[in-house]
Amino acid sequence: xxxxxxxxxRERLNWHKRASSGFFENKGIxxxxxxxxxxxxxxxxxxxxxxxxxxxxxxxxxTAEDKFLDKKKKKKCIRFHDLCDRYLVxxxxxxxxxxxxxxxxxxxxxxxxxxxxxxxxxSLLVAQYKADRKDKVxxxxxxxxxxxxxxxxxxxxxWDMAETNPVKKVxxxxxxxxxxxxxxEEEIQRLLENCSGDLHNIVMVALHTxxxxxxxxxxxxxxxxxxxxxxxxxASNAKNKCNRDVPITASLMxxxxxxxxxxxxxxxxxxxxxxxxxxxxxxYSHALRKAEITDATFHTLxxxxxxxxALSGVxxxxxxxxxxxxxxxxxxxxxxxxSTHKQKALDKLNxxxxxxxxxxxxxxxxxxxxxxxxxxxxxxxxxxx
Numbered sequence: 095x096x097x098x099x100x101x102x103x104r105e106r107l108n109w110h111k112r113a114s115s116g117f118f119e120n121k122g123i124x125x126x127x128x129x130x131x132x133x134x135x136x137x138x139x140x141x142x143x144x145x146x147x148x149x150x151x152x153x154x155x156x157t158a159e160d161k162f163l164d165k166k167k168k169k170k171c172i173r174f175h176d177l178c179d180r181y182l183v184x185x186x187x188x189x190x191x192x193x194x195x196x197x198x199x200x201x202x203x204x205x206x207x208x209x210x211x212x213x214x215x216x217s218l219l220v221a222q223y224k225a226d227r228k229d230k231v232x233x234x235x236x237x238x239x240x241x242x243x244x245x246x247x248x249x250x251x252x253w254d255m256a257e258t259n260p261v262k263k264v265x266x267x268x269x270x271x272x273x274x275x276x277x278x279e280e281e282i283q284r285l286l287e288n289c290s291g292d293l294h295n296i297v298m299v300a301l302h303t304x305x306x307x308x309x310x311x312x313x314x315x316x317x318x319x320x321x322x323x324x325x326x327x328x329a330s331n332a333k334n335k336c337n338r339d340v341p342i343t344a345s346l347m348x349x350x351x352x353x354x355x356x357x358x359x360x361x362x363x364x365x366x367x368x369x370x371x372x373x374x375x376x377x378y379s380h381a382l383r384k385a386e387i388t389d390a391t392f393h394t395l396x397x398x399x400x401x402x403x404a405l406s407g408v409x410x411x412x413x414x415x416x417x418x419x420x421x422x423x424x425x426x427x428x429x430x431x432x433s434t435h436k437q438k439a440l441d442k443l444n445x446x447x448x449x450x451x452x453x454x455x456x457x458x459x460x461x462x463x464x465x466x467x468x469x470x471x472x473x474x475x476x477x478x479x
Contacts, residue, residue, distance in 0.1 A: 233267035276401035288384040304399035404431035
């Protein structure tokens with residue numbers, strides 16, 4: 095006869111059995127004994143072992159579903175305004191030099207979409223926003239707004255605030271990048287006549303270097319080398335995060351020498367207290383109105399710099415280096431402005447290569463071939479002219 099095991103031994107075996115299977119039997123009755131969602135569950139089922147197994151599996155499935163639904167519920171509690179605020183502080187101000195523009199975009203988004211839940215956003219809602227803005231602003235402006243909204247939801251997916259990005263399925267408008275606004279020589283003169291003080295110097299720097307507004311306002315005296323005739327733009331101030339040097343023209347040399355340095359400020363352009371200019375939009379817009387110049391922004395000065403170089407016959411690759419473009423495709427927008435200089439180059443070639451090596455109107459001895467030579471002469475000259 096087998097000697098019964100001690101009570102402590104039986105309890106130990108029952109515990110291992112419960113831990114491994116999630117249910118156990120005691121005196122012919124089956125029980126559920128398991129930990130689900132951090133809580134111990136103990137339930138009396140009955141004499142049927144199969145039923146205990148089924149009940150345990152259903153309990154585990156229900157627990158898994160509750161966990162998933164809790165996650166969805168948590169994400170639904172995140173509202174659009176929360177994403178806007180977090181995007182501005184956590185991403186835009188840190189990663190983007192144009193974060194001040196995002197402030198206006200986010201304000202507009204909040205007014206339009208309201209404080210809805212993120213999982214209520216859809217591609218249809220974004221497409222409706224795109225359609226509503228169509229009659230109010232330019233297509234390029236809408237593209238920039240959709241770009242910011244798309245970036246916001248990309249960050250939301252990365253931060254586990256949203257499941258998908260609803261903006262990805264909404265197509266941007268096709269914009270003709272060849273239509274570039276740049277100032278004519280007469281407009282440049284009128285603008286400079288209506289600028290004074292720091293604004294005049296800032297506009298001159300933009301026209302002579304093609305530097306962006308942020309690059310100019312962030313410029314420090316340590317970046318300006320009058321001896322080497324260069325302005326060094328550090329990667330931290332450049333849009334494409336690359337260092338570059340910009341030559342100083344003779345006109346700019348005189349301006350830099352005339353600027354009175356602030357004794358307590360490292361910045362070239364600053365207020366009386368030494369703090370750098372954050373924006374010049376108001377004063378610049380006022381100068382444009384006085385000069386009667388329309389449809390122009392400060393960035394138009396950068397386009398003017400590149401366009402005037404192209405009109406002066408400067409090759410595209412040199413313009414690319416001077417403007418600090420990362421890709422040649424950006425500079426190719428100005429290639430159509432060099433068409434007149436291409437014609438001048440062909441005219442020079444035409445003058446060097448004279449047909450049949452004699453003047454068009456000079457008499458020649460045709461030896462009875464007047465008609466043939468005359469026809470060849472007419473055909474050749476017609477292709478040149």
